[in-house]
Amino acid sequence: MENNLITEDKQKNKLEKAFEILKTMASKPSGLIGLTIVLFHVVLALTSPYIAPYDYKAISPNTMLLAPSAEHWFGTDSLGRDVFTRTILGGRTALTVTFFGSLIALLWGGLLGIFCGLVGGKIDDVVMRVVDAFLSIPWILAMLLIVSLLGTSTEVLIPALGFFYGKGIVRVARAATHDVIAKDFIVSARARGHSNMSIIWNEIIPNVRDAILVEGAMRWSWMLLGFSSLSFLGFGVSPPTPDWGLMISNARGLMSFAYWSVIAPIVGLSSLIIGINLTADAFAKALGIDRSTKAPV
């Protein structure tokens, strides 16, 4: 009789579980839209060098500021470059830099947060005050300083962005750890005499992983906006590499009569951010960390 107690919940391997989560995410319209947008951008970033109709850096005075037409779908910019080509190529750097940046943020922020949450006491106090001190520095000023000292190469941008966006993850990871370490299974592991490393690895990480991943996904969209802001200010991608932030910055002066050259990159950037946000929300819901649930009344 005890055999048939569990009827629905069969054992699944990791791949099936991931697929299950994706399926749950796609079962709601918002999740489906988010996933589609993100997937579209990723595919576009991978294939755009092969499908771009023009050369992104080909300057031509003959085709300056042309309105959208059959030849130039999104028109041309002030240097006569095809806006469609530059728009589909413009997400590549941003996506790569922020993806690896978020990974770094997740790793250092997550691990430091878990560690602080577990050990507590003075170490926790000191580390958290340092993190708070960094949180109080306007990140964009600090980024400008770093970039002007070390240059704007991706080797600088990825760790720098990763560092600044990881601070918030430290807090989330620490709070999630606090929730978990009050539970008796941690007390039980401690009483058995497991080491801190073993407790972190075996008992805490499986229970805070979801919360940290969701936070990381949210940070990714913020970082994307941050990176584009840097480009907009001229400290991100250097010309002539196409980049949304840079394109918006270059075209904004001409907005009143050549709106197309500024609208296309804006649509590209904002759709990706919205897509990531929707996906992160659906991801959180699928994992059961619903940030918008109200208390049952």
Add this chain to the structure above:
Amino acid sequence: MNEIIESVKNLSIGFNSQKGKQISILRNVSTNIKKGETVGIVGESGSGKSTLALAMMGYIKQGLFPLKGECLFKSEDLLKMSSRQLEKIRGRKIAMIPQNAGQALTPNLKIGYQIDEALRLHTDLNKTERDKKISELLNKVRLPSPETMAFRYPHELSGGQQQRVAVAMALAGKPDLLLLDEPTTGLDVTTQAHVLELLRFIAKDTGTSMIYVSHDLGAIAQVSDRIVVMYAGEIVLEGPARKILKEPIHPYTYGLLKSIPKLSLAGLPASMPGSQPQPGSINEGCSFYDRCNLATNHCKKNSPDLEHIKELDTNVRCFNHKELINQNNNLQTSITKKLNNSEAIEVLKLKDVSISYAKQKFFDQLLNKISDQNPTVKDINIDIKKGETIALVGESGSGKSTILKSIAGLLKTKDGQIKFENDRILSSDLKMRNPNDLRAIQLIFQNPDESLNPNHTVEQILSQPLKLYFNLSGEELKKNIIDLLKKVRLGEFYMSRYPRQLSGGEKQRVAVARAFAAKPDIILCDEVTSALDVSVQAAVLNLLQQLKEDLGTTYVFVSHDLAVVRAISDRVAVLYQGRLCEIGPSQNVYKFPSHPYTEVLLGAVLEPDPDIKPKLVAEDIVEEKPPEKGCSFQGRCPRKIGDICNSEVPPWQIGENGNAIRCHINIEELASLQQ
């Protein structure tokens, strides 16, 4: 008296599963509540008792919906009413008293204001009349000094007082029907008895009908006129309280009553096999078929209807209920424990142990000492023999769990020593203990939901101690895990399951298996059965006893439940405010003469028997701190003799039964007083 005020007709409530199947958690429930009557709805968790009770005030939890049937309150269907109409009935005609009043009261509003709010909503009184009414209500629920009480905040009250305020608020609208959802479950034994007594008084005084929902047959027995027993979403037995408790004619109720440990019985209660079926898993036949020892092939295929038996005034859902009528004299039996052949080797000694939660002052921190004159736990001396089960009993705040934690090394002691095997002193710092000592002392926790990592399979959970202490791996590890599962009567297929896929009892078995994986000498059990259903509790107690008899383990068993302690323990230590009051062999502690505190505790135990009423000998005041001088129980003692109790710590006196009592009253005098 016979006017029916609420009647539930063929009510089914259900939800849609993820696969789109309709699953009902209440099935065809019909019952009537008469005016002035108290009906107890009893059942284990998941039996649908709360869903039924909430439906009776027209409330259906999110995600659930009524499938069919109606809830008629004064011949109007609550389930069809608009929220506007329900507003007029709730609070005014039907009021509810929640389980946890501490959470139901708004923390930043004064008590008086919150009651006033209820009065403003539900009555037409003006300000002065309301003020008068507030102190009247506070008086009625027997709160001390109602005038000042109204100006207090909820957090300034004890749990029992908060519950009384909730009762006062519910009474504000002069309801015809009071709904009580486990109103005493979170309270201490003595407080629980007092609140129940108050509820009984109010029912009689105001003529209000009550629906009392609880898993605790002891509490139900004290208040109910009629009892409804629920199982797997159905009513299986319904009738007058006395008949149900004394001569249950449904096998589930019979088993439930047998599985409750009783003060009058020394042995372990009989357990029921298996657990309640999950909603949606019953397709045909009787829902109790799997666990019933009267079941026949007929029961497997056909589900019985609720049958009315005129001579007993009872409704029963069983084909074979007649067979039970003759068995009922067996209710007062239990399984006798094998006596432990005490080898008299002391395996663990607590010597003058004191534990303090006080924050260290700066200089003390530098000197690494604790200078608290009035520590939470003080002067505990207990010698624990190999193979015995010693129980630490007391209400919340008695320091019983604190002592357990310091034995496990999770809390540092202030003074005193914990000696393990051959008088070797165990360090009070976990990190200073050697791995073998850590292995020898294992813990089992109260709530298996919290003590098992939800993201680990049973295999991973059990492999933790095996890897840590014995460095096992591969086939050998697997073999050991299967052996452990077998020991706690779980099959091999449980290895790949996650805790959420197990029932409460199964989870606790896994927790027991994990403790035994370390091959420990001592197991510390912290309220291990209090989160479990009664029938499961009996099974876990029996399992623990069996394992102990087979392996010779020593248990230190912490519990607030005197009946459970009576069932499992060989020796009992009674604690109040972190000080020992009484210690002795369990059959003697439960006999007079006892320490006045033991007497109070024993008097407050609720037995599932309408003839045994709790004796309320002491006030249910909650003391926050132990007194600095004198006897720890001086504040509440019903037998206090005078100043000596306040100034001097009472001496230990050994009674002729072998129990040691710490009281200023001469032990013979105490015996004659308590006769």
